[in-house]
Amino acid sequence: MAEGSNGTLLILGGTGEAVDLAAAAVARFGPALRVVTSRAGVTQDPAPVAGAERRGGFGGVDGLAAYLAAESVDLVVDATHPFAAAMSAQARAACLRAGVPRLQLLRPPWAPGPGDRWVEVADAAAAARALPGLARRVFLTTGRRGLESYAGCAGLWFLVRLIEAPDTPLPLPACQVVTGRPPFTLAAERDLLARHRIDGLVTKNSGGAAGAAKLAAAREAGLPVVLLARPAAEPGERAETVDQAMDWLARRV
Ligand SMILES: NC(=O)c1ccc[n+]([C@@H]2O[C@H](COP(=O)([O-])OP(=O)(O)OC[C@H]3O[C@@H](n4cnc5c(N)ncnc54)[C@H](OP(=O)(O)O)[C@@H]3O)[C@@H](O)[C@H]2O)c1
Known part of the structure; x- marks a missing residue:
């Protein structure tokens, strides 16, 4: 210039x-x-x-x-x-x-620390394969795209967090949507997990402070985390x- x-x-x-x-x-x-x-x-x-x-x-x-x-x-x-x-x-x-x-x-990217129970997978299809046996009430924070991969997860219930409410029904057997945009506090994430009796988390390895509280809350509660690897x-x-x-x-x- x-x-x-x-x-x-x-x-x-x-x-x-x-x-x-x-x-x-x-x-x-x-x-x-x-x-x-x-x-x-x-x-x-x-x-x-x-x-x-x-x-x-x-x-x-x-x-x-x-x-x-x-x-x-x-x-x-x-x-x-x-x-x-x-x-x-x-x-x-x-x-x-x-x-x-x-x-x-x-x-x-985020890296696991002591107390973390992470299962790292390549994509949403692999996450859906990993979930049965790990969790029954799953907190899903991977966004709207790719939810079709979980359509066959019979017997699992999903709490799906999106930035905005979807305008079409989600392709999941049983779910509830919560809306919210980062940053999230540890107290709020802890409360969300407890209120919905969540026993597993699926998220992308986005990295950064704004979305990290859910991982800390999962660690505290001893929950397994299925983490989608970055492209x-x-x-x-x-x-x-x-x-x-x-x-x-x-x-x-
Ligand atoms: N993927 C995620 O998990 C995620 C999470 C948080 C925020 N975001 C943000 O959401 C946007 C869309 O994400 P994505 O995963 O759908 O992206 P993507 O798959 O990489 O891109 C899809 C298409 O969206 C358009 N696009 C993406 N980012 C753009 C930008 N900053 N300005 C103008 N056009 C853009 C481009 O359209 P054209 O080919 O027509 O140019 C691109 O081909 C991105 O800006 C990203 O930073 C994504």
């Missing part, structure tokens, strides 16, 4: 880190950097974001590459969720094609924290 120029940063969002990075970049660089956060548009009422915002898919690699050129984007930070593998792959391909530097902001990260430059991403930006703005 030329000295003194008003460059453009595109943050691929959908996480708390993306919101924090936009705030930090706007505060630090002011008018020297136009900060645009992109969201998929899945959540109806997302947290407000500093700088500009756009919503909705780009239309694959071609669409994103065209957007980068049309908006004269100088830098991209892919701060999407660790499980948003399609978007991250498209970001890598589009940035390579457009010659735009890209950083992936990827929080570290492989895209190659390229990577930061684990917003501060590290800010350092990467500071070297380029």
